[in-house]
Amino acid sequence: MDTAYDQTLDVKGAKCPLPLVKSRKAIGELAVGQVLRVVATDRGSVADFQGWAKTAKNVELISQETGQEAGQDLYIHYLRRTS
């Protein structure tokens, strides 16, 4: 299933906490209502993004998917800026 998005952030190879720190900055640069697609290779990002979306006041986690690229697992997160 494809989720629509406005911008992609590539954090492949980045380790915790960078995927989340960079996503947080990137979402701050979006307009309210826009969606950020984050492509990560850090498996820990799956649970961390869930926890972060619950904590943050302006972020909604729309969906998460997994993928494969060049033999490595990808963890893809779709986040909406809500305020």
Add this chain to the structure above:
Amino acid sequence: MTITETTIAVPALQAAELYERLLHDPTLFILDVRNPDDFRRWRVEGRAGLESLNIPYYEFLEDEDGAIARLPRGREVLVVCAKEGSSQYIAELLQQRGNKAAYLQGGIMSWGNYYHVRPIVTTADGQLVQVARPARGDVSFVIISAGQATIIDPLRHTSHYLEIVREAGATLTAIFDTHVHADHISGGPALAQATGAPYYVHAYDAIHPIDMLPARIAYTTLEDGQVFRIGQLTLTALWFPGHTLGQMNFRLTAPDGASYLFTGDGIFLRSFGRPDLGGKGETWTPLLYESIYQRLPRYVDDTTLILPAHFSDLDEGGADGRFAMPYSALLQTNDGLAPRTLAQFTTYVLGNLPVFPPQYVEIKRVNIGLATPDEAQADELELGKNICALSH
């Protein structure tokens, strides 16, 4: 895109230093910045009074002041995360805000795989070396005497044992598992392959109790009463069924009259091994009863040093992490060994069974060669502390 610049160096604590502080530093305060699920599943544990707090790193990002306000004022904080990145990040942030902080190098993964090696008995006849994995509560032993060495319950990272044997200038003559473990991956089969020394386990444990499938590893079976020589020392294999059907104890005797009992997951210092991990708790409980109340007294005298394969918390190791106690002292402190009828014992056991970790079925498969995980999968299977004892 720029990432936060690092300007203040934050001290990194290694797993070995963490262990020392857990044992000896009552002021240690741990801040775990992983998400709450990971924290619930497994965290750094120490003595009963250890203070720790879980505030995920993203809460610091969202509300820095609020998160810092929850920390104790004026006290150094050790920050812990999964691999070290977030803990270093948060420790730097704390330092910038004027809080003293350090972080655990390599994160909780390096703590989980940390081994502590120390001789616990040294006499003219030989040496007994304790090899512990404190994060998991796992304990194993190397016995050395007159140029010969054997290992009891070796853990997964075999290099530690090879080094001990090499440093002692000894020849490894045998490798023993007291039973086929459910909580961790044995280093026994790998050590046997690497050294050519035979790997011993009781044949009853070479059948997976849930799958009912036989082992695919090379092993030699143990018999009740079988005797082995290690230099000046004598090791006797003694059947102690209950935790598993093939659970063995090993009694070590020295020419000076001293005796030692390696109990595996038979009895522990404050509890004993649960009889339900084979899926037959009610059927195996009477076996365990017989082992504890009839067999054990024949294997020991008051001074026999009891050396189990697990502990549940660091306090069991006394002041300096020595997980052994004479039998007479154990009778005073281990409520699991108090006199009970079979009916009372059964009620006690079945009322104190902790959760059955689902991965324990798979770990037993690995230990008899029915499954072969890679390194990352093995780390994953072994996450967390052992749950082999009854709750108490």
